[in-house]
Amino acid sequence: MSADPYDADRPREACGVAGVWGPAGRHAAPVREMLVALQHRGQESAGIAVGTGAALVARHGAGTVAQALPDLDGLPEGPVAIGHVRYATHGARDGLAGAQPVVLDRPPLALAHNGTLVDPHTAPGAEAVEPAGCSTDSELLARLLLAARMAAGLDTRAALHEVLPTLRGAYALVLTDGENLYGVRDPHGFRPLALGRRDDTWLLASETAAVTAVGGEVVRELEPGEVLSIGAHGTTSSRIEAPDAKTAACLFEYVYFARADSTLSGRSVYRARYRAGQALADYAPVGGEPRPVVVATPETARVAADGYAERAGLSVVQGLLRPGAVGRSFIAGDGAAREQTVRRKLVPVPDAVAGRRVVLVDDSLVRGTTMRTVARLLRDAGAVEVHLRIASPPYRWPCFYGVDTGRPAELLAARLPITELAGQLDCDSVVFLSLDRLTEAVGGDSSGYCTACLTGRYPTAVPAAFAAPAVGCGPEARSETALASRATAE
Secondary structure, eight states: OOOOHHHHTSOEEOEEEEEEEOTTOOOHHHHHHHHHHTGGGOOSEEEEEEEOSSOEEEEEEESSHHHHOSOOTTOOOOSEEEEEEEOOOSSOOOSSTTOSSEEETTTTEEEEEESOBSSGGGSTTHHHHGGGTOOSHHHHHHHHHHHHHHHHOOOHHHHHHHHGGGOOBOOEEEEESSSOEEEEEOTTOOSOOEEEEETTEEEEESSHHHHHHTTOEEEEEOOTTEEEEEETTEEEEEEOOOTTOOOOEETHIIIIISOTTOEETTEEHHHHHHHHHHHHHHHSOOOSSSOOEEEEOTTTTHHHHHHHHHHHTOOBOOOEEOOTTSOOOOOOSSHHHHHHHHHHHOEEOHHHHTTOEEEEEESOOSSOTTHHHHHHHHHHTTOSEEEEEESSOOOOSOOOSSEEOOOGGGOHHHHSOHHHHHHHHTOSEEEEOOHHHHHHHHOSOGGGEEOHHHHSOOSSOOBSSOOOOSSSSSOOOOTTSOBOTTSSOO
16 A cells, blocks of 8 residues: 555654553444544554453554454453554555554553654664564564563563663553553653543543544643553553653644644644644735635645635635545656646636635645645646745654654755745745744744754754665664764754
8 A cells, every 4th residue: 555645745644542441341442433533643554452451452454444444343342452543654555564553462562652763773672672573663662661571570660661761762652461551652742642531431542632532531631751551550640761851742743743623732733723824824925916815735724724814814715625535546656647646636626716816825845746736736727826825834854753754855845945946836936934933823832842844953863864664653763873963952
């Protein structure tokens, strides 16, 4: 299974995780429903593992949740269940390669991971467990935890506290040892993780929208560095030792990754996007007559487009449609074939744009491989001008924390000066929202966000060269890759 070229033009969040603990014992179904609510975070594989106390039973499949887990036959009842949806970030996308949860036995352990560990192969004990055939950083982490439990007789919570301080990178984890449910965020808080409750059942999920999707009430979001244990004992919270870790929540969760009905750090994703659109209208208005209309690139830019139009006093029109039943497409080998695939994915509406000047609003521009085709679609439908407005800054640096962005050479704004982008994309003008205006729109302390993809300032040391694995939930950095001295904690 391959990514279609329209989606490949955007940054791709690697994974979504979910977990349920409670006495009722029928938890595979709510985990599956939460995975459906997190489907936007991963569409190449899905899996569920159910803990029965002494054992784990798992199901994995390729594709969307509906394709991978069409039913829950064969999954038993038990006090705990966890689940995962996944995007491969680089290399082979054969569906089941690297599918999660990772499930190990003797003693039982299942792990669902959102994020990427930076250079995990140098961690203490990694050399001993890697010969077992670890294909991803997530499996390596699971084997390190299992080794710690077996060698020192630790329980799962103690093993987490022993292993995680030796690792660097991004991880939001949902785990089970068959009896208890654990949720963990890395000390930087790169990736989100929310805690919810429905009656006497506890819920964990990558986003609050997944908690509410199953009728749960959001209790709170886990803090950076928190280890939360849930079981018959109740709930226990502790912290990973990381005195120098600086909070660095991913800013692009607000821009693109998270659902608009989610909240992150108590802030509405919808409101952040709407305010970013308003700020973009102030920062980059399109003057002249006749007055333009605003068109959003479906679906994630619609909120920003609404904000832009409201602030600018312009009308929003549905100038582009994205039919829902087109299906996934393989990336074709030449430009003409790729363009034709995009034309199947996005359909212009001539009655909305013919004879009009168009302000095309998008949330981000990463590779730029399809935006030129999008502009041509609007022109072919009769638009007389196309002015591209991006509700985030230029994306110039690769992410090492669980997002598929590509190598620097693949990032359009890293290859070309901003002044040349309009010609490259067949637009009359191109303007990006500035970083300070974006962080102001999102709210909170601007120093608490990871902006590495926009600024090149990474919160941790990262590989100097972009090493892409064949499979995995993120760009794993092998131990032989030198660390960039400039990219140390700020």
